[in-house]
Amino acid sequence: MTSRELLYVKTVTEEKSISRAAKKLFITQPSLSQSIQRIENSLGTKLFNRTPEGLVATYAGERYYQVACKILKIYDDFESDIKDINSMKKGQISIGITNHLGNIILPKILPEFKEQCPYVTLTVYEGSTDSQEVKLLSGELDFAILHAPKKDTSPLLNYEILANDPFIIAIDQNNPLVKSAKVMEGYTYPVLDLKLLKNEKFIMLHEDQRIRHIADSILAKAKIVPEIILTLKNYETAQSMAGKGIGITLLPEDYARLTSLESEPVFLSIEKKYTPGWDLCITTTNSSFLSHTDQYFLSLVRKYFSKEK
Structure with a gap:
């Protein structure tokens, strides 16, 4: 029939x-x-x-x-x-994004998106990068906006790199090493030779967090095995503790700009030879079907956050 x-x-x-x-x-x-x-x-x-x-x-x-x-x-x-x-008049999008990226990206994207697609329902999953990748592979998400891993990428996932955000050092302003940093062209903050940190104590995030993965990679390139005296989940707390002289932490430059702390640490840049950064990316699966609405949302992400030429 x-x-x-x-x-x-x-x-x-x-x-x-x-x-x-x-x-x-x-x-x-x-x-x-x-x-x-x-x-x-x-x-x-x-x-x-x-x-x-x-x-x-x-x-x-x-x-x-x-x-x-x-x-x-x-x-x-x-x-x-x-x-x-x-024609993007209706539909549903399931998005994965980390809490911190959601705070940066969604306020910029959503007003323009909702003006064009007022009847599209958005479901936003805010969680760790690893959990988002699991949900992508299970088909629960259409796409995710996250930071790409440094290694061990899944062959089933595609990472479209949008921009690189360098990592910086957060250190107590009274630490003598601050005076060893040098102003260099092309860096936001004075640059500190990373190897000078070999005898310092560190505040690190948990091992399941991508910030920690990147920090470990940077320190490994400088042949530093960090003495970790405090492990946290929240980068803002780590930054605050660094400002109080508890230890030194590494964090993304963009994240450092988001907070206003009672005890502000000094920020120092890291030489580019250590590739001190992570890549903001759009992540999809190899088998992903992206609707016109999905593609429009992602076009706005690229419009506002892509620095790749």
């Missing part, structure tokens, strides 16, 4: 004539007659009786007509839904 067969029976029932129905359907009368005959043969029953008033549906024909009307209406509604989704 195809949509074409449903339409043929529906039209013949309404027109009560093969010739009028054929004309309305833009097919030949013999072709329509043969089609109706095939449908009746496949069902094993007649759908129409010939009367002086024209073709009249049998009981089976009337039931076929009722079902055909319902199915064709569902099909038409579905086509309209797809058209609305493709």
Whole structure:
């Protein structure tokens, strides 16, 4: 029972004539007659009786007509839904993003997005980078905005790099090493030779956090095995403790600008030879299907946050 067969029976029932129905359907009368005959043969029953008033549906024909009307209406509604989704009038997006990136990115993106797509429902999952990657692979998210790993990337995930955010050193302003930092062109803050930190105590985030992965990578390149005296979940707390002289921490430059602390640490830049940074990226799976609405949202992310040329 195809949509074409449903339409043929529906039209013949309404027109009560093969010739009028054929004309309305833009097919030949013999072709329509043969089609109706095939449908009746496949069902094993007649759908129409010939009367002086024209073709009249049998009981089976009337039931076929009722079902055909319902199915064709569902099909038409579905086509309209797809058209609305493709034109971004409606739909749903499931997004993964870290808490901190959500604070940076969503306020910038959502006003413009909602103006263009007011009836699109957004579901935002805020969690760790690793948990977002798991949800992407399970199909729970359409895409995620996160920071790419330094290594061990999944072959099933695509990372579209948008920008690199350098990491910096947060250190107590009274630490003697502050005076060893030098102003250098191309750096936001005075640059400190990373190897001078080898005897310092460190405040680090937990090992399951991507900030920690990047910090470990930077220190490893300087051949520093850090003496960790405090492990935290919150980078703001780590930054605050660094300002109070508890220890030294490494954090992204953009994150340092987000906070205003009672005890502000001094920020120092790290030489580029240590590749001290992480990459903001759009993450999708190899098998991802991105709707027009998904693509529009991501175009806004690229518009405001891509620094790659």
